[in-house]
Amino acid sequence: MLGKLLKYDLKASYRYLLVCYVIYIVLTVGFVLSVKGVDVTAGVPGMILAFAFLSLTILWIGSLIALIILTYVLVIRRFYVNLVRDEGYLSLTLPVSTRMHMLSKLLSGIFFILLTGAVLVAGFMIVAAGLGGESIWEQLYQVFSDFLQTFESFYGTLFFVNGILNFIRGILLIYFSICVGQMFTKHKIWGAIGTYLGLLIVLEIFVWIASLLFGLYGGVNALVRWMYSGSTWVNTIYIIAQILVYFFLGAWILEKRANLE
Amino acid sequence: MTPILECRDLTKMYGKNTRPALNHVNLKLNRGRIIGLLGPNGSGKTTLIKLANGLLAPTSGGIWIDEKPVGVETHRIVSYLPERTYLNMGMTVNEAIRYFRDFYTDFQEERAYEMLKNLHIDPSARLKSLSKGTKEKVQLILVMSRNAQLYVLDEPIGGVDPAARDYILNTIITNYNENATVLISTHLIADVETILDEVVFLRYGEVVLHASVDAIREENGKSVDALFREVFRC
Numbered sequence: 001m002l003g004k005l006l007k008y009d010l011k012a013s014y015r016y017l018l019v020c021y022v023i024y025i026v027l028t029v030g031f032v033l034s035v036k037g038v039d040v041t042a043g044v045p046g047m048i049l050a051f052a053f054l055s056l057t058i059l060w061i062g063s064l065i066a067l068i069i070l071t072y073v074l075v076i077r078r079f080y081v082n083l084v085r086d087e088g089y090l091s092l093t094l095p096v097s098t099r100m101h102m103l104s105k106l107l108s109g110i111f112f113i114l115l116t117g118a119v120l121v122a123g124f125m126i127v128a129a130g131l132g133g134e135s136i137w138e139q140l141y142q143v144f145s146d147f148l149q150t151f152e153s154f155y156g157t158l159f160f161v162n163g164i165l166n167f168i169r170g171i172l173l174i175y176f177s178i179c180v181g182q183m184f185t186k187h188k189i190w191g192a193i194g195t196y197l198g199l200l201i202v203l204e205i206f207v208w209i210a211s212l213l214f215g216l217y218g219g220v221n222a223l224v225r226w227m228y229s230g231s232t233w234v235n236t237i238y239i240i241a242q243i244l245v246y247f248f249l250g251a252w253i254l255e256k257r258a259n260l261e
Numbered sequence: 262m263t264p265i266l267e268c269r270d271l272t273k274m275y276g277k278n279t280r281p282a283l284n285h286v287n288l289k290l291n292r293g294r295i296i297g298l299l300g301p302n303g304s305g306k307t308t309l310i311k312l313a314n315g316l317l318a319p320t321s322g323g324i325w326i327d328e329k330p331v332g333v334e335t336h337r338i339v340s341y342l343p344e345r346t347y348l349n350m351g352m353t354v355n356e357a358i359r360y361f362r363d364f365y366t367d368f369q370e371e372r373a374y375e376m377l378k379n380l381h382i383d384p385s386a387r388l389k390s391l392s393k394g395t396k397e398k399v400q401l402i403l404v405m406s407r408n409a410q411l412y413v414l415d416e417p418i419g420g421v422d423p424a425a426r427d428y429i430l431n432t433i434i435t436n437y438n439e440n441a442t443v444l445i446s447t448h449l450i451a452d453v454e455t456i457l458d459e460v461v462f463l464r465y466g467e468v469v470l471h472a473s474v475d476a477i478r479e480e481n482g483k484s485v486d487a488l489f490r491e492v493f494r495c
Contacts, residue, residue, distance in 0.1 A: 004363045012349060082349075089347035093314050094364045095337040185276055255332070260316040261275070 001096045005104035010111065012082070013074045017112060020070055021119045024063045028123040031060040032130030064120065071116040075109040079175050080192075084182040088260050098254040102175065102247055109171045158236065165239040172246035173199065179250040183259050203242075263328050264289040265411050265442045266313060270322035273308050273466075282308040284466040285322065292410070293439050295456055297485065298446040300463035301493050306446040307344060309463070310415050313444075314341045326411060337366075340409035344416040344446075346396050350389040354382060354399055361403050373406035376432060380425065394421045398429070405432055412443040418452060430456055450486040460485055462492060 034053040082091050083101060091101060128136045150156030174196065181192025268288040274281045283305045290296055298306050311317040312324050315331040326335035348357050354377065361368045377384055380398055388396060397420045404412065417433070418426045426449075433443055434456050447453055460477065462470035469492065474485055481488055 001364075008349075008360065012351065015351075086345055086347050087349060089314075089316065089341075089343040089345065092316060093336050093339070093341050095333050096364065097333050255315070257318050258316050259318070260311065 002100050002104055005096065005100060006108055009078060009082070009104050009108035013078055013108070013112060016074060017071065017116070020063075020067050021116075024067050024119060024123060025126070027056065027060045027063045028126050029130075031056045032127055035131055064123070067116055067120065071112055075112055075171070076174055076178070078108070079105045080178055083254060084178060084188070084258075084260065088258075092254065092258055092260070098251040099248070101254065102251045105175060106168070106171060106247075110168065113167075113171075158233070162235055162239060165236065165243065169239050169242050169246070172243055172250070176246035176250040179253040183253065183257055185259075185261070262292060265292045265327055266290040266444070267325045267328075268309070268322065269325070271309075271312065271319055271324055272321045273305075273312060273317060274320045281320070281466045283312070286466070286468055288461065288468055288471065290442055290444065290459075290461075292442050294458045295433070295443045295445065297450070297453055297457045297460040298444055298463065299450060299460055299485075299489055303465075304463040305466040306463055307415055308466075310341075310343075310413050310444070310446060313413055314339065338410040340404045340407040340412045342400055342404040342412075342414045342417055344419070346388075346393075346400070348388055348396075348400065351387070353387050354384045354391075357388065357399065357403060358384070361406070365407055367408040368403075369406050369408065373402050376402040376406065380428065394425070397421055398425060401429060401432070408438060408441075410441050412441065414443065414445045416447055417445060418447065418449055426452055450489050451484075454485045457485065462489070464493065 031053075034049065034056045081087055083105070092098070125140075128140065132139070150160065177192045177196035177199065180195040181188045181190075184191035266289070268286045271283055271286040271288075272281055273283040282303075286305075286309070298309065300306050308317065312319055313326065313331065315336070324331055326339060329335050348360075352360065358370060358373050361373070362370055374384065377399075380402070382391075382395060382399060382402075388399065391399065397417075401414075401417055404414070412433075414433070418429055421429060430453065433445070445453055445457075454474070457474050459473050460470065461468060477483065477485055477488055483491070
């Protein structure tokens with residue numbers, strides 16, 4: 001069933017993103033060409049190119065930001081519309097567990113966000129290739145090698161793993177907030193936003209208090225490392241605990257406390 | 262024979278200081294019956310239907326389908342038509358059929374295409390391009406193309422033209438097996454009365470009558486429609 005759910009979750013959003021990816025890549029190429037063509041010393045034609053350069057720069061940066069925002073909006077909207085709005089009348093009456101629904105939404109969300117990330121990187125590569133000359137590939141190779149070297153150390157690997165777990169936690173926190181928000185009789189969206197912000201604040205206070213207590217025994221360095229270095233086992237456990245709570249409690253709410261009024 | 266649906270002391274409140282939408286309802290629905298769930302606006306019909314499909318949680322008491330609490334297992338045997346459009350409007354009719362085929366093992370594709378043909382609905386049409394009435398027909402076709410044990414239909418004919426109503430009601434009668442139960446919630450009592458075996462009258466969240474249509478006619482000398490107007494006179 002997970003495969004089928006994933007298929008429909010991916011199909012529901014890919015068209016919108018595909019169009020945006022094409023627009024972004026076209027604007028990237030246009031931006032590179034305009035940079036290469038700018039020559040302000042060449043009189044009026046040069047000024048036109050300079051204007052084109054300015055416009056395309058603004059459009060390119062705008063499309064980059066819009067692509068990131070749109071991806072997150074689509075991922076959140078899919079969960080909201082498909083599970084707690086009108087489509088939920090069908091989704092939640094399918095012979096599929098709510099855990100499967102959560103997993104499918106999580107995997108499709110991760111896929112789309114990573115795909116957008118890959119497209120953005122492709123755009124940067126086009127810019128780099130267009131403006132950086134031959135040496136840019138060597139520099140990129142060096143950056144990539146440095147990145148791989150972080151895995152040689154245990155803490156480097158852990159830092160990377162925690163980054164991925166944090167990314168998953170971020171998506172699940174949004175899903176969980178929507179699940180809680182739908183239980184409100186009125187103002188469900190505000191309920192979800194309030195839950196999201198409330199949880200962030202509560203968790204920050206928790207981290208602050210825990211760090212303080214930890215700090216009393218382990219010193220200031222332990223306090224800082226405990227939560228903010230991102231390369232400790234405690235941090236990993238803390239994030240995994242949140243992931244499990246958001247996932248299973250969210251699924252339980254959808255199953256036992258659905259409120260599709 | 263075990264009931265297909267049973268409510269035990271079922272209560273649903275939407276807020277702490279509000280009147281219960283359902284108030285300690287005890288109800289048993291048997292298999293192989295077409296049952297009208299009737300009542301004025303706000304009587305609790307849709308609330309009961311949503312509870313039977315797990316879209317709402319009871320405040321107290323419970324609801325059982327085929328002696329199982331509402332959940333994945335009961336979703337397998339219940340075919341539900343809500344009073345709103347619940348399909349992804351970006352889908353074509355064909356895609357909606359494939360969606361049902363993918364998730365419901367009891368879905369009969371040929372039956373769905375036959376009904377689409379009879380109602381002159383283009384399977385390649387995108388759902389958002391269809392009229393409201395046609396969307397409702399598509400949803401009803403999908404729901405009635407399943408071999409379910411319990412069909413729960415919330416206002417199945419409310420949005421369609423009178424000409425299509427007869428076809429839809431005929432579809433309901435002919436497209437379910439003898440052991441299945443059809444629960445229909447509607448305001449159009451006169452239209453559905455001819456196909457009903459039983460009726461349940463709800464008022465202010467309480468069951469005020471649960472009887473067979475034949476018994477109502479014999480004991481009251483009235484049609485269900487006439488009795489409804491009498492019981493719920495404003």
